[in-house]
Amino acid sequence: MHATAGPPPTPSADALTRALAQAVEPRRVLTRPIERIAYASDASFYRLIPQAVILAKSVEEIRGIFQVSRAHRVPMTFRAAGTSLSGQAITDGVLVEVARHWRRVRVEDDGRKVRVQPGAIGGHVNRALRAYRAKMGPDPASINACMMGGILSNNSSGMCCGVAQNAYHTLESLTFVLPSGTTIDTAHPDADEMLREREPHLAQGLLDLKREIEANPRLAERIRAKYMMKNTTGYSLNAFLDFERPVDIFRNLLIGSEGTLAFIAEAVLNTVPDLPVKHTGLLLFPSIHAACGAIANLRGADAKALELMDRASLRSVQDQPGIPPAIQGLPPDAAGLLVEFQAADEKDRATLERVAREASGGLQLLEPARFTHDAAEQALLWKIRQGLYPSVGAARKRGTTVI
Ligand SMILES: Cc1cc2nc3c(=O)[nH]c(=O)nc-3n(C[C@H](O)[C@H](O)[C@H](O)COP(=O)(O)OP(=O)(O)OC[C@H]3O[C@@H](n4cnc5c(N)ncnc54)[C@H](O)[C@@H]3O)c2cc1C
Known part of the structure; x- marks a missing residue:
């Protein structure tokens, strides 16, 4: 029962709630089990059920919650979006959420x-x-x-x-x-x-x-x-x-x-600066060693992004819609390097193409290097990288964690 509903309120929990409701408008002090459980996780594998969740609004309120936390000797933890991967946005004390009222x-x-x-x-x-x-x-x-x-x-x-x-x-x-x-x-x-x-x-x-x-x-x-x-x-x-x-x-x-x-x-x-002209490619290497060996050269050519992905990462996305078919047939030790060159001015587009061609020319690749200016294709390549954490998470073995 406690595993799902959290510990029942104790007399001291009631006192804590009363004190918090004096520091903050009572309707922004959440203590119902369903509310506390909703805030018991972040993006990590930990789970801690807070004694109360406060939707704080002002510096004055933060000061008041600090006072209550000290007086009741209950730890206080802040939370923004709760996407942390190591449990730092959860607590079994008082959780102070800033996602709603601090958006300016x-x-x-x-x-x-x-x-x-x-x-x-x-x-x-x-x-x-x-x-x-x-x-x-x-x-x-x-x-x-x-x-x-x-x-x-x-x-x-x-x-x-x-x-x-x-x-x-x-x-x-x-x-x-x-x-x-x-x-x-x-x-x-x-x-x-x-x-x-x-x-x-x-x-x-x-x-x-x-x-x-x-x-x-x-x-x-x-x-x-x-x-x-x-x-x-x-x-x-x-x-x-x-x-x-x-x-x-x-x-x-x-x-x-x-x-x-x-x-x-x-x-x-x-x-x-947000450099608007971008030239992006996913280079496929026979091994992670070959991919790492290419990094210094590409960096020297002023690549603005160099994101390494091992075979396990690529495998986790290979069946998703729009993913280049070459990824599915990669050998077991293959690795990918997402490379992006960027420039401020439209007139530099041709230069980016030349730089990308030259920098990838002598590399040991499984497929010829292919770079694109097409925004939709670029978005897809970035989606592969940005979605890796959830993709690897979804493909992991039961009972294991991503990190
Ligand atoms: C799919 C995925 C991809 C990610 N990719 C990256 C990445 O590429 N790079 C990276 O660095 N991280 C990454 N992360 C981790 C995480 O998303 C980031 O670190 C992010 O910045 C955390 O922001 P948040 O709003 O979720 O903070 P939360 O998780 O809510 O809080 C993070 C920490 O900030 C503290 N905090 C929040 N607000 C305040 C405040 N006002 N005052 C004091 N302390 C405060 C909290 O107590 C907590 O310790 C990724 C996570 C996921 C799930």
Whole structure:
């Protein structure tokens, strides 16, 4: 019974609900079993049933929920779209959802910046930027579902952004709310003084950690090397090396902190150019080794996207409508590389064609390289890559997980 309906409310759960209903309009405090179970999963294989789900609306409410969480010693977890793959958007404490009431997007500085609230969907942000030929740096495959709170807190990257244009590196400023209630916009000219004055222990602690890291050259070098790569997880320790003032260190430490340090109420990101002319191809190699061997050359030719797919990944999509028939007959060790060249100007189209031809000319391929300008074909090739996670998930053996 409990496995499906969740634990029955206890006297302390009632007290918690009452306290939450004082911090937030009661109808936005969800405690019915069906509501709690609806929020018990994200895109990971974990399941935790929250004691309450709060559809928070304002910074004032976030402060109030922090107070209740502390007073009742119940953990508090934030959730945007809940597409996280490692269970960071679920809890058996209080779940604070930002998907409904924090959706504002404002393009600034002629498209060079974008101001977002945490419930804005990534794809919507890019739609607002399209007229300016700009887009956000982070481009997770889940961009049409996931939201800015998650993109920032997971330090999302994606298929074209690499490390250079991820959330950490494209962040300009943000407004955070600490569990104490202290709220700071890091763009404020006095932001650092405010943090030092209102949160002296935090500010000093950040500086102490910075000194400790800097006093250990091997550690500092290791951190630098680690955060130049894409697959580094955990807190953004590079913030201790990249910034001097406590408020700047903390701002970037929040990126990738999975909501464990503060609530992000708003952020401003620097955008990147959205290059409209694209030349895209799926190159098929006899082995993953051959595919990897081609990467440096293609990167040197300025390919903007290089996405490697092993045979198992390709197998998971090969029966879907529109998938190139060559994929079905691939040998067991084959691998694919989705390659895209991009340019800003229509007049560069012929150059892209030449570059793609030359860069793929000497490669060891199973099929002759074929690139396309056709938007529908390009969308199909990207759909293969973007849909890999759900496709592999659908094709997995019963009782196994994707990650
Ligand atoms: C099919 C698929 C493909 C994916 N592809 C990619 C990919 O290419 N690259 C990639 O990086 N990830 C990818 N992901 C993982 C995930 O979608 C992204 O990391 C995404 O950015 C998470 O956003 P979300 O809105 O779902 O956040 P959630 O899952 O709701 O939350 C993520 C984290 O952010 C915290 N959080 C949310 N809002 C706030 C806030 N306001 N303040 C503080 N903390 C907050 C949460 O507590 C949680 O720890 C993929 C997932 C799926 C299912």
